[in-house]
Amino acid sequence: MRSDNRRATTTDAGPTGTFTFTQRARRAQIVQAAIETLAESGYTRTTFSRISRQARLCSTGMISYHFAGKPELITEVAHTIMSQAETMLEPRLREVDTYRGKLGVFIGSTFEFASTYPTHTLALAEIVAMARDRGSTGLERVEQDILCVERLAALLEHGVRAGEFGAVDCRTMAFALRGAIDGVLCQYLRNEAVDLDRCAQELTRAFGLCAQAA
Amino acid sequence: MRSDNRRATTTDAGPTGTFTFTQRARRAQIVQAAIETLAESGYTRTTFSRISRQARLCSTGMISYHFAGKPELITEVAHTIMSQAETMLEPRLREVDTYRGKLGVFIGSTFEFASTYPTHTLALAEIVAMARDRGSTGLERVEQDILCVERLAALLEHGVRAGEFGAVDCRTMAFALRGAIDGVLCQYLRNEAVDLDRCAQELTRAFGLCAQAA
Amino acid sequence: MRSDNRRATTTDAGPTGTFTFTQRARRAQIVQAAIETLAESGYTRTTFSRISRQARLCSTGMISYHFAGKPELITEVAHTIMSQAETMLEPRLREVDTYRGKLGVFIGSTFEFASTYPTHTLALAEIVAMARDRGSTGLERVEQDILCVERLAALLEHGVRAGEFGAVDCRTMAFALRGAIDGVLCQYLRNEAVDLDRCAQELTRAFGLCAQAA
Amino acid sequence: MRSDNRRATTTDAGPTGTFTFTQRARRAQIVQAAIETLAESGYTRTTFSRISRQARLCSTGMISYHFAGKPELITEVAHTIMSQAETMLEPRLREVDTYRGKLGVFIGSTFEFASTYPTHTLALAEIVAMARDRGSTGLERVEQDILCVERLAALLEHGVRAGEFGAVDCRTMAFALRGAIDGVLCQYLRNEAVDLDRCAQELTRAFGLCAQAA
DNA sequence: AATGAATGAGTCTTCATTCAT
DNA sequence: AATGAATGAAGACTCATTCAT
Incomplete structure (x- = not known):
């Protein structure tokens, strides 16, 4: 202590x-x-x-x-990385008007952050794993912060209200999208060749379309 | 030993x-x-x-x-759970003819397994985190088995060849889908109310459509 | 027990x-x-x-x-091997009259036993190490039996009395000879090429002569 | 570690x-x-x-x-004791010119070390036993250092070339002498009364003479 | 007579944390 | 403000021995 x-x-x-x-x-x-x-x-x-x-x-x-203690250190590490990602994301989001556009920016910016700062992304991924573990005391807050999909859910929600996306369970879709992004990044960080740009487009379309026709 | x-x-x-x-x-x-x-x-x-x-x-x-040793135990735990999930999945896959149908069965069966055996699903999730960590010795094999998306990638590949899905990078999409599924399950296992059935449908459509219109 | x-x-x-x-x-x-x-x-x-x-x-x-218990087993192993060596040595000793001859027979027979039964000799060597260790409870008796040089000391003693050997501290010389034999066997059992016959002759002469001129 | x-x-x-x-x-x-x-x-x-x-x-x-780890500790113990013995031996060896003299010094100094530092000698004996055991990992190097008779063999070799000793298999004789010394020390360390000085003289003569008359 | 299973004391080792300096 | 040293609880693992069957 x-x-x-x-x-x-x-x-x-x-x-x-x-x-x-x-x-x-x-x-x-x-x-x-x-x-x-x-x-x-x-x-x-x-x-x-x-x-x-x-x-x-x-x-x-x-x-x-x-x-x-260790939790405080890990927490600070997580917040440092997340605010760095935020710094990259924030201005880009403001440049776009449509929610579909914002969705694309969100995915693209996340991917770009990963390719620009792979070390930080890897570190954050390790902390995610660590935080998911109910065995690590003191990381409950970090867990909430990291896994937080509120922002993404809100983006989808607004898009739905604006009629840009179909009527879906936005919170669940946010979890799905968050997971999809992480899955792709996982592949990317394992040194597999991934066309992140194209992938970002496809994910944007898939999640943008997904409930539109419903 | x-x-x-x-x-x-x-x-x-x-x-x-x-x-x-x-x-x-x-x-x-x-x-x-x-x-x-x-x-x-x-x-x-x-x-x-x-x-x-x-x-x-x-x-x-x-x-x-x-x-x-510990790796052997963890490995056996992982294989036990995976073969249990397999047992549920296998016969259902055979009942369906189209690849889109199979995709839906895959997602649905994974969700059903999680809702039927939440403990096993949580345990497997912990092992996944453990296995991803480059610090755990002896789990390399498990890592390959668990994180393997080959099966899913093959399913998408066949679907693409059959003209059911659009031309995408199947391996990357498999990672994305795997991640999306895990993301939703993560939400579900955190005791949040999730309509897994509807979510399965939406994910199936999203990933089935994702590159079709390209 | x-x-x-x-x-x-x-x-x-x-x-x-x-x-x-x-x-x-x-x-x-x-x-x-x-x-x-x-x-x-x-x-x-x-x-x-x-x-x-x-x-x-x-x-x-x-x-x-x-x-x-383990000590009883080890003890029995030691006694088994020692009585086997004894079986080889005994009749040969009786065939010779002079003490110098008996000394040669003792050394030669020990070497021959080692080359005939290297496994047993190695095992006995391990037990010697084990028994010397004051940490192994229950092996005190074995230690006495194995390291016992009484027989050898007596042989030297008789030789001295018979005028065949010089006046030495027989017990100490017995320890030295016992050690010398073990040293050579150690080399032999390490798969080094050793001319055991010639060595036996040299040791016999050395220890036979050692105190003669004193 | x-x-x-x-x-x-x-x-x-x-x-x-x-x-x-x-x-x-x-x-x-x-x-x-x-x-x-x-x-x-x-x-x-x-x-x-x-x-x-x-x-x-x-x-x-x-x-x-x-x-x-344990091997490092044991190794350091062994080296500490051996260098202590070396410190006692080295200057004495240089004081003598003949190889026979050096042989006597070697034996005498070894005995004196044992009587001055019986605890260290006992400890080294335990390590020798330990190192001989093929079951102890990490002690291979120590084994080579401790059981090494090279120095002794070289001394004998030089003596033979100088015509001071008879033509023997020096390496084997070195093993025998090493063993003989250990045998006597074994007796001494078991609290038996031993006249180490006289014994040193006898061993020196025995091994110095051993092959001379051949 | 024999065995497979179980035990529990004891081994070395790791690591976050504390503390005197 | 910082450090090197020390701690001690906890970790996985070993093995002679016991015991019900």
């Missing part, structure tokens, strides 16, 4: 909490190392030892010093 | 190997307890001691006595 | 105790398997499991059934 | 590897405890838990923390 001697003098009341400049830098360094370790070695082998080895200038003790 | 004590006298040259009646019974009991533990506590917490507690009447040594 | 249900009906009040015909046969079979296992797999790997596998027709339970 | 936690910052590129001051101290402490345990309890009972008990202040985890 977080050592009591770690006190913030310069405060940073952002969403990441209250940390000094140095602390934020260290946390970022550790998070980066954790991402690389997750992507390279996989969930089970992502131990504090490996992470600290990856971030050449810290010991396992330092990780415990900067993070309240 | 498997205790050298345990040697079969009554042979059973089935796929389960060469075991006596009692051995098969114990193995089945342990496998069942492992399934329940996986579903209930998740992969990380599925330790020999939890499994033995679940199976009530044995110590952790007994599991080691009956299984060569 | 020896099961109480094992009762001798036909008695055999020999040095091996009181056993029925069947019991003696089983014990011999197990002892033989133990010898082979010791020679092949070495001390640490000589477990009841391996022994019972070597003796194809018995389970580990049977070994416990026939022997009071 | 060696915990990844433990990483040296202060380097020590000696034969002991790269360790900090504290690490070297702890390793030495554990090695010392292991030596005592080996000598007192014997090889089989030299478990991490006994060693840690002997070293009073550490848990078994600490041994794993400082050593990559």
